[in-house]
Amino acid sequence: MSYHTFFGLKGQPFAADLALDAILKTDDLREVQQRILYTIELGAIALVTGEVGAGKSTALRWVAGGLHPSKYKPLWVTATSGSILEVYRQLLAELDIQTASSSRAILTGLIRTQILALVQSKKQQPVLIIDEASLLRLDVFAELHTLTQFEGDSKPYLPIILAGQNNLADNLLYRTAVPLASRIVARRHLQEVNREGMERYLDHHLKIAGLKHSPFDAQAVTAIHQGSGGLFRKANHLARGALIAATSEKSQLVTAEHVRRAASELF
Ligand SMILES: Nc1ncnc2c1ncn2[C@@H]1O[C@H](COP(=O)(O)OP(=O)(O)O)[C@@H](O)[C@H]1O
Numbered sequence: 001m002s003y004h005t006f007f008g009l010k011g012q013p014f015a016a017d018l019a020l021d022a023i024l025k026t027d028d029l030r031e032v033q034q035r036i037l038y039t040i041e042l043g044a045i046a047l048v049t050g051e052v053g054a055g056k057s058t059a060l061r062w063v064a065g066g067l068h069p070s071k072y073k074p075l076w077v078t079a080t081s082g083s084i085l086e087v088y089r090q091l092l093a094e095l096d097i098q099t100a101s102s103s104r105a106i107l108t109g110l111i112r113t114q115i116l117a118l119v120q121s122k123k124q125q126p127v128l129i130i131d132e133a134s135l136l137r138l139d140v141f142a143e144l145h146t147l148t149q150f151e152g153d154s155k156p157y158l159p160i161i162l163a164g165q166n167n168l169a170d171n172l173l174y175r176t177a178v179p180l181a182s183r184i185v186a187r188r189h190l191q192e193v194n195r196e197g198m199e200r201y202l203d204h205h206l207k208i209a210g211l212k213h214s215p216f217d218a219q220a221v222t223a224i225h226q227g228s229g230g231l232f233r234k235a236n237h238l239a240r241g242a243l244i245a246a247t248s249e250k251s252q253l254v255t256a257e258h259v260r261r262a263a264s265e266l267f
């Protein structure tokens with residue numbers, strides 16, 4: 001029997017693709033939102049850091065989703081290879097610009113023209129969001145600074161939200177990154193949650209999956225909290241794995257032993 005049927009779940013529990021209104025509104029989320037709104041107002045730069053799976057991308061998605069589309073245009077870039085060309089390509093796509101050119105001068109020209117058009121003609125505030133910015137090569141920070149300078153530094157047209165792992169903050173200390181880093185006005189580090197926060201998190205996801213009462217006993221919650229180090233993505237895998245382990249034993253109660261069995265298969 002599948003664990004869905006055994007526990008009476010509707011849909012995939014502990015999913016990654018939560019609808020905006022299904023995201024758990026934590027204090028961290030509100031703190032991130034407040035800083036991003038402030039940063040946009042100033043046309044400055046904000047930093048969101050945290051370990052893998054702490055909830056950075058989800059927080060950004062929630063905040064960006066709350067920006068009214070008639071006033072704001074979030075421009076999403078995910079820095080997987082870390083090169084400036086990749087950033088330009090994704091940015092052009094977000095700005096609905098098609099070009100076959102790979103000349104950096106032409107690409108930056110196109111991007112800057114479109115940013116100006118958004119701000120000046122369409123009265124729409126673009127917001128550059130760079131996720132996984134800890135993967136950006138160091139020289140990219142200098143280029144980003146040039147890209148987003150309008151009339152010297154006097155026109156802060158393009159606020160930037162940089163999200164990534166903790167080394168992002170260190171990378172911004174390098175000499176080539178200093179001009180960009182000097183525009184940072186807000187920063188939030190997403191902490192690993194405590195046990196109480198983890199319990200609330202698990203209950204939230206179980207409710208989304210259709211369960212009013214959690215099948216996890218107290219020790220199982222503690223085991224998930226400890227095994228995940230308070231990080232949500234790892235907790236998702238542990239909790240789902242534990243449900244599967246409990247199903248194979250036909251146990252409606254999920255215990256620490258089930259969590260341990262799930263943990264033995266994860267990295
Ligand atoms: N506020 C939240 N509410 C509900 N689930 C969340 C929340 N934040 C994170 N998650 C869950 O944790 C997973 C990892 O979060 P994610 O934002 O991808 O982390 P990061 O970007 O820091 O690596 C998400 O796929 C989602 O399932």
Ligand SMILES: [Mg+2]
Binds near residue numbers: 058
């Ligand atoms: Mg992420």
